[in-house]
């Protein structure tokens with residue numbers, strides 16, 4: 224039976240991918256050390272998700288390994304060898320703000336961890352398809368340099384601009400502010416592309432915007448839609464960081480992201496990078512998410528959510 228090795232298998236995307244590819248008849252080998260709990264506290268632990276996964280997929284095999292542990296990762300890949308036909312790499316430190324607190328941890332998890340996985344794949348399973356969940360933050364705050372027009376609930380790209388219908392992967396990555404998280408993910412993204420182009424491996428980067436779904440362990444510093452709903456249900460205050468809450472994000476369901484990736488392993492091209500949904504249909508501004516939920520009857524300018532706090536921020540990306 225061919226093996227799908229999934230890192231971050233207890234997280235939002237990893238657990239969704241595990242369920243999907245197990246349903247396709249693959250053996251799932253998961254790697255996750257619950258580091259999300261270390262990043263964001265007990266409320267963000269992904270252990271409950273792991274327990275759910277084990278109940279749902281009896282054949283699921285789990286390894287509590289840190290992806291930075293090159294030796295352990297090497298041993299794992301050696302054990303399964305060429306039976307590994309698919310690697311889905313989702314383990315990461317995923318927050319801008321957390322990255323600034325501990326840059327070395329952020330970089331080693333996101334960049335070094337990805338390199339350890341690529342190298343183990345090259346040595347022991349070179350024919351495997353390697354899919355990396357990258358991020359649109361590799362473009363830094365470049366999108367803020369586009370001509371943005373302020374509307375009632377959102378910032379929109381000028382409709383006459385070439386990118387009004389969606390921002391392509393050709394958007395430059397230089398001469399802008401990335402955040403340390405953006406830089407560590409970009410390093411990983413380039414390594415994944417390079418292993419494809421240089422070694423001819425079947426690697427791809429999926430540069431997502433905001434991902435969401437029922438199995439997100441939402442915390443203030445990551446998983447804003449899940450966290451917004453948590454605050455709504457518990458009555459806890461929700462803080463908006465900058466831009467009047469009009470910053471626009473695409474919000475892709477974890478199942479839809481997994482579906483978008485399912486055809487790629489059948490026709491792999493080396494070193495691909497793709498923004499899976501850079502069309503115009505899904506993006507929502509933060510205040511629109513709030514209003515969509517039937518939570519705020521008034522216009523956001525009047526502001527109005529008794530428990531919604533606004534905070535100024537120098538960067539559009541904070542608090543994602």
Ligand SMILES: NC(=O)c1ccc[n+]([C@@H]2O[C@H](COP(=O)([O-])OP(=O)(O)OC[C@H]3O[C@@H](n4cnc5c(N)ncnc54)[C@H](O)[C@@H]3O)[C@@H](O)[C@H]2O)c1
Nearest residue numbers: 231234235236256257258259269289290314315356433434
């Ligand atoms: N959720 C989003 O909005 C979003 C948007 C764009 C890109 N991404 C990317 O998608 C990927 C998955 O995101 P997610 O929302 O599922 O995150 P998540 O935090 O829910 O899942 C990641 C999992 O990886 C584990 N992990 C972290 N560091 C580890 C390490 N050193 N060793 C082993 N396991 C480790 C965590 O414990 C967690 O269970 C990440 O690479 C993230 O940067 C996410």
